[in-house]
Amino acid sequence: MQAQTFMAVLLLAALINKGAAIWCYRCTSATPGCGETFNWRGIGFLGEQCPEPDDICVKVTERRGARETITRECLSALNFRTDIPADKYEGCRPAAQDVRLAHYVNHTIKEHDVKRDYFTDTTFCFCFLDHRCNAASGMQISAVLGLIAVASALLR
Incomplete structure (x- = not known):
């Protein structure tokens, strides 16, 4: 009976969200472990909570020849960019073209x-x-499944 109560409390704690904001990795490819082959242990943290409650995680890949720069960030932190595509649903798409960008700059x-x-x-x-x-693309383990696995291992 006590084990079932413990499991119920643990599951309830996993399902209750402190805030509605999403957690995202926030780093650039200049950080070790944050390149194309992603290693969260290399960057030293499990991500950060985004500042906006309805934020989206973004991975921006910029290439020129063999040079590649990857930025993992919350969308609200990239609002200064004018090349963000209008369609922000799940998936990858090319950057938008802004014909007015630097229109009045002439140097x-x-x-x-x-x-x-x-x-x-x-x-x-x-x-x-x-x-x-x-x-990077790969399987993601949710926190709820991780907590259930730890709880079941502790109860055995």
Whole structure:
């Protein structure tokens, strides 16, 4: 009887959310473990809670030739970008083209990249159906299943 009560309390605690915000990995490919081969142990944390309650996890892959930059972030932190696709549902899509970007800027300092044309291929991958879903593709274990597995191992 006590084991069943313990399991019920543990399951209830796993299902109660402190907040409605999603947890996402927030790092760039300059961080060890945050490149194409993702290793959450390498970045040293299990992600962070996004600031907005209806946020979306995003993985942005920018390529120019052999050079690749990957950014894993919450969508609300990337609102300054004008190339975010309008369709933000699950899945990957190319960046939107902004013809007005740097329209009124006319200088010859090419290092400023005011037109954001350094990268030739930019892809946005959106996900919001699971916490920390902006990792590399692979199986994700939910927290509820993890807690149930730990509880069942402790009760044996």
